[in-house]
Amino acid sequence: MPFTLATWNINSIRLREGQVARLLQEQAPDVICLQECKSPVDKIPTETFAELGYRHMIARGDKGYNGVAILSRLPIKEVGAQDFAALGHARHIAGELENGVVIHNFYVPAGGDVPDREVNEKFGQKLDYLTEMRDWFHSDRPEKSILVGDLNIAPREDDVWSHKQLLKVVSHTPIEVEHLAETQDAGGWVDITRQDIPEGQLYSWWSYRARDWDAADKGRRLDHIWATTDIANAGHSSRILRDVRGWERPSDHAPVFASFDL
Template sequence: MPFTLATWNINSVRLREDLVLRFLREEGPDVLCLQECKSPVDKIPREQFAALGYGHMVARGQKGYNGVAILSKLPIEEVGAADHAGLGHARHIAGRLGNGVTIHNFYVPAGGDVPDRAVNDKFGQKLDYLRDMRDAFHADRPAKSILVGDLNIAPREDDVWDHKKLLKVVSHTPVEVAALAETQDAGAWVDVTRQDIPDGNLYSWWSYRAADWDAADKGRRLDHVWATPDISGAGHSSRVARHVRGWDKPSDHAPVLATFDL
């Protein structure tokens, strides 16, 4: 039975509750994975989501920072929450649907402003987090799984508005791109978005600093949908809901969607 999945860094689920509700009403994905919820789990407005048919949720939260949640129309069972790099942050939750598909929802550290771990601890934490993700997938090879989230890295040249200008900017540096590639390879993950949209510039994040983000279009593809090879061929209809970035008081990320015939 086909199901549609969306991933969205919401940048505060309580502040942008109305936007989440609007997205659920208008787009109606079967599963919505949120990052940067910035809320304890018991403060997430789950009753309002349930009223729209999203009666199932697995989540990890903390006050004011990080936080990940999976809202689902379909029954989902929590099956893990890793603390990679030992940061004590709510950055991962995994749930399993009734069809046996495991969904991993990640919020990888942003990494600060300086791409040098010697002077920027946050950049070191980001690299350590990716290392631990890689090692976890090596140790326990995933199967029948989907990985989504704000991975905070735009890996391809056409995932950023200007490859050369961003080579020394955190999120597109060669060391980050290499670390993400190692993580992807460790689980043999297939980039479903680029499987469906192989060519051309594609972004999911635009800075708040741009006076007119849409016209400037200085974006990056930081939000990803991956799948293991045993089910990646079932993925299709990938898209970025770019228009959502233009809603009132939006997140700086737009949702990314894909449908799986499983």
């Protein structure tokens, strides 16, 4: 069953209902995983998406912040939602397709502005969240699974506009990159985007602070699609839809796509 999957930090699903609908109409992924929905589940505009063929949804929500949802044209059943680091946040949802593929949708904490857990509680929470993800995958190693989401870390030197200038900036510090690598190794995850696009600068996020984000192009690849080794070779056609960052009232993230022949 070939299918195409997208992941997108939408930064308010109700505020950007129209942008989600446009993406679904223009790109027609079979499954889309959204993060930072900023909405209780019962307030998500499901009717709009159902009219476009996305009649299946599993989600976890918080009022005004966090929140993850999976919209699907294919039947999908919820198979779990973890609260890593006991934050009480809606940051993970997992669903299983009829072909047995499990999709994990994650929104890893951003970590605040200062990369020091002694003075910034949020940075400590981010590291603890990743540590518990790692331990979970160690204890229950996934198979036939895909992990997507805003992981809030750009791991490679060419995942940021300036490796040297961002080494002390949250999202690209060595300790975060190390924690993400340990999490990836624990689950046997393969970075599908970089499997398909192994070389070159690649970004999925550009700050709202830039007057002209496109010209400045100071981006980071914070959004990821991974797959377990048993199905990684089925992944292909990875792409980041940079143009979506330029839509009216955009999210600061662009959607990331991959297709799987399973």
